[in-house]
Amino acid sequence: MAVRRGGEAADLADAGVEALATFAQLLAGGLLTGLVFALVAVGLTLIYGVMDVVNFAHGEFLMLAMYATLGLALLGIGPLVGLPLVALALLLFGIVVYRVFVRRLLAGPPEATVFGTFGLLVLMQGLAQALLTSDYQSAPNPPLQGTLRLGPVALSQATLAEGFGALVLTAALFAFVEYTETGRAMRAVAEDRIAATLMGIDVQRVNGLAFGIGSACVGAAGALLMLSYPVYPTAGVPFALTAFVVVALGGFGSIQGALLGAVLVGLLEVFGGFYLSPELKMVPVYLAYLVVVLLRPQGLLGRR
Amino acid sequence: MHARRLSALLAAAFALAAVGGGGATRAADAPEIVIGSILPLTGPSAQTGAGLRTAQQLAADLVNGHVSYPLPMAGKSGLPHLGHARIRLAFADSQGKPDQARAAAEQLITQEHAVALIGTYASSTTATASQVAERYGVPFLNPDSSAPGLTARGLKWFFRTTPHDGTFAENFFQFFNDLKKKNKNLGVKRVAIVGEDGLFGTGASDAEEALVKKNGYELATRVAYPATTSEVNAEVQKVKTSSPDVIMQASYVPDALLYMRGYKQQNVAVKAILAQDAGFIDPNFVKTLGADAEGVFTREVFSLEIKHRNQAVPLIDQLFRQRFADKPLDGNTARDFMGVLVLADAIDRAGSTKPDAIRTALQATNIPGKLTLMPWNRIHFDATGQNDGGVGIIEQVQNGKYETVWPFDVAVKPPIWPMPAWKR
Numbered sequence: 001m002a003v004r005r006g007g008e009a010a011d012l013a014d015a016g017v018e019a020l021a022t023f024a025q026l027l028a029g030g031l032l033t034g035l036v037f038a039l040v041a042v043g044l045t046l047i048y049g050v051m052d053v054v055n056f057a058h059g060e061f062l063m064l065a066m067y068a069t070l071g072l073a074l075l076g077i078g079p080l081v082g083l084p085l086v087a088l089a090l091l092l093f094g095i096v097v098y099r100v101f102v103r104r105l106l107a108g109p110p111e112a113t114v115f116g117t118f119g120l121l122v123l124m125q126g127l128a129q130a131l132l133t134s135d136y137q138s139a140p141n142p143p144l145q146g147t148l149r150l151g152p153v154a155l156s157q158a159t160l161a162e163g164f165g166a167l168v169l170t171a172a173l174f175a176f177v178e179y180t181e182t183g184r185a186m187r188a189v190a191e192d193r194i195a196a197t198l199m200g201i202d203v204q205r206v207n208g209l210a211f212g213i214g215s216a217c218v219g220a221a222g223a224l225l226m227l228s229y230p231v232y233p234t235a236g237v238p239f240a241l242t243a244f245v246v247v248a249l250g251g252f253g254s255i256q257g258a259l260l261g262a263v264l265v266g267l268l269e270v271f272g273g274f275y276l277s278p279e280l281k282m283v284p285v286y287l288a289y290l291v292v293v294l295l296r297p298q299g300l301l302g303r304r
Numbered sequence: 305m306h307a308r309r310l311s312a313l314l315a316a317a318f319a320l321a322a323v324g325g326g327g328a329t330r331a332a333d334a335p336e337i338v339i340g341s342i343l344p345l346t347g348p349s350a351q352t353g354a355g356l357r358t359a360q361q362l363a364a365d366l367v368n369g370h371v372s373y374p375l376p377m378a379g380k381s382g383l384p385h386l387g388h389a390r391i392r393l394a395f396a397d398s399q400g401k402p403d404q405a406r407a408a409a410e411q412l413i414t415q416e417h418a419v420a421l422i423g424t425y426a427s428s429t430t431a432t433a434s435q436v437a438e439r440y441g442v443p444f445l446n447p448d449s450s451a452p453g454l455t456a457r458g459l460k461w462f463f464r465t466t467p468h469d470g471t472f473a474e475n476f477f478q479f480f481n482d483l484k485k486k487n488k489n490l491g492v493k494r495v496a497i498v499g500e501d502g503l504f505g506t507g508a509s510d511a512e513e514a515l516v517k518k519n520g521y522e523l524a525t526r527v528a529y530p531a532t533t534s535e536v537n538a539e540v541q542k543v544k545t546s547s548p549d550v551i552m553q554a555s556y557v558p559d560a561l562l563y564m565r566g567y568k569q570q571n572v573a574v575k576a577i578l579a580q581d582a583g584f585i586d587p588n589f590v591k592t593l594g595a596d597a598e599g600v601f602t603r604e605v606f607s608l609e610i611k612h613r614n615q616a617v618p619l620i621d622q623l624f625r626q627r628f629a630d631k632p633l634d635g636n637t638a639r640d641f642m643g644v645l646v647l648a649d650a651i652d653r654a655g656s657t658k659p660d661a662i663r664t665a666l667q668a669t670n671i672p673g674k675l676t677l678m679p680w681n682r683i684h685f686d687a688t689g690q691n692d693g694g695v696g697i698i699e700q701v702q703n704g705k706y707e708t709v710w711p712f713d714v715a716v717k718p719p720i721w722p723m724p725a726w727k728r
Contacts, residue, residue: 026541036535136558138561147568155569156565232557242534273542278528281530281533
């Protein structure tokens, strides 16, 4: 009897240890997932912050960056080495898109940017489908495919690199906007476009640069994501959907807000998926979004 | 005078050449029998549709030709019981859309006077086209749609040769039983079911769950997840904490890759992962995962290895390649090829082009598996019009290649059981 009870207690203790290990794994996985979401969201929030444009084609910019990374990888330049090249290419692409397209939309009614960037989404997806086929393609022999084990917690090296990239990118972007002359100009444009113009700031130049830098961020994100995801014409869609929620949750235009929102979404999704049901894992995310929108419409760290 | 005679002669020669082009002189007097074929010839599945059309036309040409193969109706110069009448396929485009498929069926029946219909690849277009055939009382043969519900509609004129998703789930359990006969201790009690939450994954998971209970296994957990997810942390933990012996999985490519990496990372140790093709047989799967894909089982509908049972397989594959840019025969094209032969066989036995007679003949169809290109036991329709002799095959990734491991009589390699542990 005593022996059996002892066995039960041991079983119970085992179960407790196991539940704790699972919790630790979910916590680490959720945090890291959140950082991956932040990686995609920072570029979106920068563009919105400066010029009040929600780029609906953000996911397609990501897809383009992933294809660019794949192209370099096929030439023998791996995703990590290729990252600066892809970021630079997307910077230029962003500036061009702003110059020939978004600039004209800004002159029209506010809805013009919504429909215009949505049209860009359709165009880019269609072109990718026609030119690159809808096959799934992964970078050949990507680095960092191992696992890092810390006690009961196992983390993918690729995801760790993506999370680390998100932190670096967010910090760099924050420093740029806060402490550089151009960053100050961007904040001035964001605050009051007309006043900025009167102060002698070239608004078109600042806007173009912001669109370019936002695109460069998503370029870096695309290169890092190729460590662990395949690319296909709609590869950006799941990330972009989350990025929109992240930006709205964290506060439109707030860089730290995007980081906070993303980590929150990652944790809610992973814990919701495990303790509720994987089918319902997005429910807590959208619920949190609704609560924030109702109680604090500008988002957690957004300014009015 | 001379000139006129010469031109008459030339005209006769041209006429002869035109008639004789097919190599059959009797074609002039025997009537032509029209079979209507509905396929996605344009739209997103156009590429697949072009292959299916080529395969069906190849089958019709073999029926009309005189070269014999170990296949029903091939090489008899048309349909013998109908005075060697030739069959002609009239194609109509479904565009992959249910309403277009309906219109195509209508057109083939009323304008082309098709005696039977075949098609249409996608389950959704097959559903609407077959309703039209039902209304007109024209036999409809479906060689290639796998939604289980299609034969559960109580239609009188609908026949399906391909096994459906429920059959494939059954095959996993037959595979277990066959393995047990060879190796008494399989070590399988608890089954985890993982499937994306769309039509495909839900259908497959439902069928698997019912069979887990029916066959006396335990359901460890059932995970349904959104297919467009970008992470599967919670899902993998659910599977891991349910400590299953095997995982049965229905996923597309990006999610299949996420799961495989997750299982490895979390060291989810199972005897086997059994997948319902889709993401697990995409060319990208093995290429991306490399050694981590080793040992994964997946079901398939066809393999060129079936040549060990019917030597027609490589011959038909050769003929198909000649007509279709050297692309090999695959599960879809092989099934559509067989579909035309099954219809030709029924029309011939009916000895008539009357719909009732063809339907009765279809009901009496009994073609042994060895005379098909497929791994099936036979082609014979049950009361619902479903072929009750359909079987899938199970392949396993071995040394980076998909090898057929079941059914044992078409297998090229013995299965590796349990699958190897994750490489660190």
